[in-house]
Amino acid sequence: MDGALTLPVLKELLLRGSPARGRGRLSRGRSLTSDDLDEAELERRRDCKDLVALDFTGCVSAIFYSALREFVSTYINVDDTDSGDDERGRGEASYFRGSREPLTFPGLQRLCLLGVKSIQPDILHSFVLAFPSLTHLDLSNTRVGPELLEALAASDSVCLESLALARCIRLNGDAITNFLVQGRCARGLKHLNLYGDMTYPSALTEENITELVARAPCFTSGSLEYLDLSSSPLNVAHLRAFALQARLRSLGLSFIPALSLRDIADFLRTRAPAVEVLTLISTSPELSIPPSGRVFNASMALHSILIQPLCMPPQSFSSCRPLKTRKRKRRRRRRRASAYSSAQCRCGMDSEPV
Numbered sequence: 001m002d003g004a005l006t007l008p009v010l011k012e013l014l015l016r017g018s019p020a021r022g023r024g025r026l027s028r029g030r031s032l033t034s035d036d037l038d039e040a041e042l043e044r045r046r047d048c049k050d051l052v053a054l055d056f057t058g059c060v061s062a063i064f065y066s067a068l069r070e071f072v073s074t075y076i077n078v079d080d081t082d083s084g085d086d087e088r089g090r091g092e093a094s095y096f097r098g099s100r101e102p103l104t105f106p107g108l109q110r111l112c113l114l115g116v117k118s119i120q121p122d123i124l125h126s127f128v129l130a131f132p133s134l135t136h137l138d139l140s141n142t143r144v145g146p147e148l149l150e151a152l153a154a155s156d157s158v159c160l161e162s163l164a165l166a167r168c169i170r171l172n173g174d175a176i177t178n179f180l181v182q183g184r185c186a187r188g189l190k191h192l193n194l195y196g197d198m199t200y201p202s203a204l205t206e207e208n209i210t211e212l213v214a215r216a217p218c219f220t221s222g223s224l225e226y227l228d229l230s231s232s233p234l235n236v237a238h239l240r241a242f243a244l245q246a247r248l249r250s251l252g253l254s255f256i257p258a259l260s261l262r263d264i265a266d267f268l269r270t271r272a273p274a275v276e277v278l279t280l281i282s283t284s285p286e287l288s289i290p291p292s293g294r295v296f297n298a299s300m301a302l303h304s305i306l307i308q309p310l311c312m313p314p315q316s317f318s319s320c321r322p323l324k325t326r327k328r329k330r331r332r333r334r335r336r337a338s339a340y341s342s343a344q345c346r347c348g349m350d351s352e353p354v
Contacts, residue, residue, distance in 0.1 A: 002056075002058070002059035002060065002061045002063070002064045003061045003063045003064070004063075005056075005059060005061075005063065005064045005067055005068075006063060006067050007066075007067040007070050007071060009067070010067050010068065010071045011071065012045075013051060013054070014051070014071070014075075014105060015045055015075075015103075016045050016048040016049065016050055016051065017045075017046065017048060017049065017050040017107060049107075050105070050106075050107025050108065051105075051107065051108050052107065052108060052109055052110065053108070053109065053110035053111075053112075053136075054108055054110070054111050054112070055110075055112040056112065056113050056116055057112055057113075057114040057115055057116075057138075058114065058115045058116070059115075059116050060115070060116065060117055060118045061118075062118075064118075065118045065119060068119060068123060068127065069119075069123050072123050072126050072127050072130075075102070075103045076102050076103055076126050076127065076130045077102070077126050078101060078102045102130070103130065104130050104131070104132055105130055105131050105132075106131075106132050106133045106157075107133070108131045108133065108134070109133055109134060109135045109136065110134070110135065110136040110137075111128065111131055111134055111136070111137055111138070112136075112137075112138040113128075113138060113139055113142055114138050114139075114140045114141060114142075114164070115140070115141045115142070116142050117141060117142060117143065119142065119143065120143065121143050121144065121145045121147070121148075121170070124142060124143060124144060124148070125144075125145070125147060125148040125151065128144075128148060128152075129148070129151055129152070129155075132155065132157040132158060133157060133158070134158050134159075134160060135159060135160060135161045135162070136160070136161060136162040136191075137160060137162070137163055137164070138162075138163075138164040138193075139164065139165055139168060140164045140165065140166035140167055140168065140193065140195070141166065141167045141168070142168060143170055144165070144168050144170060144171060145170045145171065146170075146171060146172065146175035149171070149175050149176070149178075149179040149183070150175075150178075150179075152179070152183065152185055153178070153179050153182060153183030153184065153185065153186070155184070155185050156184070158185040159185055159188060160185050160186055160188070160189055161188060161189060161190050161191065162189070162190065162191035162192075162226075163186065163189055163191070163192055163193070164191075164193035164195075165193065165194055166193050166194065166195035166196065166228070167195065167196060167197070167199075167200040168203075169200055171203055172203050173202075173203045173204040173205045173208040174208065176194065176203065176204065176208070177204070177208045177211050177212055177216075180192075180212055180216040180218060180219075181211060181212070181215045181216050181217075186216075186217070186218060187217040187218065187221075188217075188218070188223065189218035189223070189224065190218075190223055190224060190225045190226070190247075191224075191225060191226040192218060192224060192226065192227050192228070193226070193228045193252075194228060194229055194230075194232065195228045195230045195231070195252060195254075196230055196231035196232065196255065197230065197231055197254070197255055198231070198255055198282070201231040201255070202229070202230070202231045202232040202233075204229075204232045204233070205233060206233045206235070206238075209229075209232060209233065209234060209238050210237075210238065210241070213238055213241045213242055213243075214241065219242070219243065220243050221243075222243050222244050222245050222246055222247060223247060224245055224247065224248055225247050225248060225249050225250070226248075226249065226250045227245075227248060227250070227251055227252065228250075228251075228252030228279075229252065229253060229256075230252045230253060230254040230255050230256070230279070230281075231254065231255035231256065232256065233256075234253065234256055234259060235258070235259065236259070236260075236263045239263055239264075239266070239267040239271070240267075242267065242271045242272075243271075244271055245271055245272040245274075246272075246273070246274060247274065248272045248274060248275055249274060249275060249276050249277065250275070250276065250277040250278075251268075251272060251275050251277070251278050251279070252279045253278070253279065253280055253283055254279050254280060254281035254282060254283055255281060255282045255283065256283045256284075257282060257283060257284070257285065257288070258285070259283055259284055260284055260285065260286065261284045261286045261287070261301060261302070261305040261306050262305055264278075264280070264283075264284070264306065265305055265306050265309060265310060268310055269309075269310065286298065286301035286302070286305065287301065287302060
């Protein structure tokens with residue numbers, strides 16, 4: 001499917017809207033050549049709305065790689081030192097390098113590059129930084145490096161609400177920690193995915209997690225709604241140091257074998273009472289499967305320690321009052337009814353003729 005994403009298709013997707021809305025402008029005047037788009041085509045694209053979201057999940061074909069590399073080198077990684085007069089005979093791609101300023105795409109807010117493993121870091125970084133208004137960014141399982149996080153942290157326009165850095169093998173724990181602690185664009189995060197597994201474990205260390213829990217604004221503010229720390233060296237001390245996460249709805253704690261179910265249950269009860277989705281794949285010694293293959297003990301531990309205590313309904317509901325209160329109300333209603341009947345009888349006797 002991604003074999004259809006050729007350079008003309010990428011141009012059609014991204015070169016939309018009006019250049020006055022923040023994209024690059026022609027740095028100097030020139031006449032249209034046969035390789036350039038005609039004026040009607042330019043007007044048609046100006047009338048189109050900017051894309052708001054773009055999803056390239058799993059695009060790894062050679063065609064897509066070549067098209068994206070050419071697009072970035074033509075419209076984003078522009079070398080201003082090149083002369084347009086020397087490159088007029090080299091086609092549209094070469095000419096744009098010398099005649100255009102770098103393009104940016106402020107209309108796009110959501111970008112997903114999940115599993116785009118074939119793109120080199122220099123192309124990937126330039127492409128991501130060309131979107132200054134991002135609110136949702138997924139770079140899971142890509143070749144993203146610490147340099148991109150540093151550039152995003154210094155951005156004045158990016159304001160992320162959702163960030164996914166799962167299974168990014170080129171990132172280290174210090175780079176992730178510095179970005180979440182110091183990055184202005186990461187202060188308002190609501191969804192944070194740092195998932196790792198047994199094949200690609202989390203790059204975070206215990207010191208990194210300690211600093212994140214204590215200093216990262218998205219952790220200390222309690223604004224997170226989704227958090228995945230699977231395969232990280234999370235321990236009970238980290239759980240007790242968490243600020244109240246009243247908005248947290250989904251929590252991923254898979255592949256943490258040393259974390260006990262009781263500690264997880266205590267964390268959910270005291271720090272994250274609103275969690276609705278919890279993943280515990282290969283987590284906790286109580287859930288380990290013995291060599292015999294019997295899962296009865298693991299199932300009993302899961303229900304007795306985690307599910308039953310946390311899923312019990314409250315002692316009373318607003319519609320279910322204690323028995324004594326209900327009896328009192330019934331007595332009051334009976335008294336009112338009898339008093340009303342007595343009053344009717346008296347009124348009837350008074351109305352009879354003498």
